[in-house]
Amino acid sequence: MKKLRRQTRGTAVLLSAGAIILIFLATASTWISFRAEDTFDRILRDREIRQVAGDLLSSLQDIETGQRGFLLTDDATFLQPYNSGMSRMPGLRGQLNSLLDTHSPIADRADTIDSLIDRRLGIINATLELAQAGDLAGARARVMTGDGKEIMDQLRGQLGDVIGRADQRIDTAVATQKTLSSWMKIFSIIGAVALLFVVGMAFNVMMRQLRALRGAEIELQRLNAGLEERVAQRTEDLMRANQEVQRFAYIVTHDLRAPLVNIMGFTSELEASLKSLQAYVLADGERISPNDIQDARLAAAEDLPEAIGFIRASTRKMDGLINAILKISRDGRRELRxxxxxxxxxxxxxxxxxxxxxxxxxxxxxxxxxxxxxxxxxxxxxxxxxxxxxxxxxxxxxxxxxxxxxxxxxxxxxxxxxxxxxxxxxxxxxxxxxxxxxxxxxxxxxxxxxxxxxxxxxxxxxxxxxxxxxxxxxxxxxxxxxxxxxxxxxxxxxxxx
CATH class of the missing domain: 3.30.565.10 (Histidine kinase-like ATPase, C-terminal domain)
Structure with a gap:
């Protein structure tokens, strides 16, 4: 039973260990999942920032290309890139501002980029207005001053930096995602191994418990068989003891009764012999017959000694029997050491x-x-x-x-x-x-x-x-x-x- 209790405690410990491992794995998996989801969201946001910034820079380049083509050729068909870029510009600027506002590391870039875009578009629009008013030479002269180029270079630098930082954050997030994935694999492998170990140990303990239960069942059957055997043995012992008591009672009554019968018989002879002696001794001067004298002498010489001898022998026999009984009785009462x-x-x-x-x-x-x-x-x-x-x-x-x-x-x-x-x-x-x-x-x-x-x-x-x-x-x-x-x-x- 002690062994069974120890195995039960062992099973409880293994189940507790398995529960702790499951809780740990569930906690770790949940944390990794949240981290992975957050990282994925940042990757999507940075990719969107990169895309919008690239589209904005491309639109500015289209606008600048349309401006230069028109100023060089005075052909309105070259304004098509300008018009397309200008149509996309409000949406792209609003989208970029919204994305940069939610990204604290480069949120300060939104105002700078907006200001540079306004300045660059202002110069482009001013040159186009001059050209459309017929002052094509004035418009070209304004372009040749290089103000627009300097502003455009600053815009390329700002948007390029936004794109570069977005790329860096994407690379970092991808690396983090890979690390989280690796940790997820490690935790999964460790969890699988740990669970297999716990399940294996639990199975082993369960098999031992089953064997212990089987052993206990066999032992119980053996004890029951032994108990039945002991009951049968005790019953046999009781029957044998009862027979011995009966034999002992018979022996005591028979062997002790025989000397008593002898004593009683010879006591009767003593009484008969005593009458002959009394007739002789108590005659008080009366004439005694020769037969009475002969009987008295026979009683004194033979009958009385014989009776007394038999009585003495019988009493010795009884004393020996009683001492034997007492000896066995004392052995039964003696304290064993x-x-x-x-x-x-x-x-x-x-x-x-x-x-x-x-x-x-x-x-x-x-x-x-x-x-x-x-x-x-x-x-x-x-x-x-x-x-x-x-x-x-x-x-x-x-x-x-x-x-x-x-x-x-x-x-x-x-x-x-x-x-x-x-x-x-x-x-x-x-x-x-x-x-x-x-x-x-x-x-x-x-x-x-x-x-x-x-x-x-x-x-x-x-x-x-x-x-x-x-x-x-x-x-x-x-x-x-x-x-x-x-x-x-x-x-x-x-x-x-």
Whole structure:
């Protein structure tokens, strides 16, 4: 879930980055568009200024050409350029003034150009009036003074400067337009690359999220399957515990009831024997029959000692059974202390405790430890292992050297397997489960015991969250296996949960 949340945050960051890039690109594109539009407007305006200025200069030249042709030939047909230029002049002058007024860098040129045009047209019109009045020589003399040429040169300079400046501004605007276009291309490429990167990263994150969701789904299915398995296991454990409770109740009622029945029976015999003794002891001088004397002597010599002996044996039996029950009960209530338990030293200690007995049979003890040291309750493992090696010696096959092997191996990731193998008497297949029941023993009963050792080991293992199992064949030996959780702390956490 944490991984999924991190990926979600990563997606949000990428989407935010993509949004910022889009905003930046939109802002930059808008600014470039406005700049490009403004530059284009300036180009159009400067081109129009250049065109009007050129047309005005061309019209002045037409007027001057018509004037000179008329004065040289005295032919009115040469006035056609003059008339055409004069007809265009008002419109061109107004158009140029309007354009120059809106262009502050050369707005001051409008008045100067207007003044020069008025002066030049005034001289031309004056010469034409003289010529039309018949003073052609006077008109020509006025032209020869050079006043008109000087004014025309000034007009060419002013209009040429306007045209030159317009050309410069057009060139600058075109360069600016190219720069803006280049920036637009750069921004477009950067934006495309950035968006592709963001989209690619977002797609990658999305695919990871999909894989994480798929993994989470698989993990959920696995957990559900594990939960079902654990529920089934818990149900099985409860059924097994219930069966054990029932067996335990039966054992307690049966095994404790037997000594009680004996005690009750021999108590009745004590009462019967007591009557014979009372008849003899409490006769108070009365004559006692030989039968009463014989019964009293028999009661004192045999019946009473026998009854008392059986009663004492029964009470000892009951005391042993009760102590065994209390021992298992105390193990269940004892607080477990998880710690790292070094297996090899613990196994070597258990083996050393029976080494001399094994050597007396001519046998040997082998140890093989490949498992990591578990975190468990040391006392429980010591007691369980000690009980198993004691049983191996206790139930060794007569006349056969005892071979005892103790191995510790990993069992999956969560368990440790401790095996105690012997070549002793072995156990019948039908008794494999029975040997773990309280007060139950199997095979030849030639060894002392109450039948609580293996029941005690099973209790210890189950308190640790483990188990004990056995495989055995009569006459070939037995292998008892302690299945120990690798970390008791996790077991205790699950139990608390």
């Amino acid at each position: 998880p710690e790292t338990v070094p297996l090899r030293p613990l196994i070597e200690t258990a083996a050393d405790s029976v080494a001399h007995q094994v050597m007396e049979t001519g046998g040997e003890v082998t140890i093989d430890v490949t498992a990591l040291d578990p975190v468990t309750d040391r006392l429980s493992i010591e007691q369980a292992l000690g009980n198993l090696v004691d049983n191996a010696v206790k139930y060794s096959a007569p006349g056969r050297p005892l071979k005892l092997a103790i191995r510790a191996r990993p069992e999956g990731r969560l368990m440790v397997r401790i095996e105690v193998q012997d070549n002793g008497r072995g156990i019948e297949k039908g008794d494999h489960e029975r040997v773990f029941e309280l007060f139950r023993r199997s095979g030849q009963q030639d060894k002392p015991g109450e039948g609580i050792g293996l029941a005690h080991v099973r209790s210890l293992m189950r308190n640790l969250g483990g188990e004990i199992t056995v495989t055995s064949e009569p006459g070939r030996g037995s292998t008892f296996v302690l299945h120990v959780p690798a970390d008791l702390r996790k077991v205790m956490e699950k139990v608390k949960a």
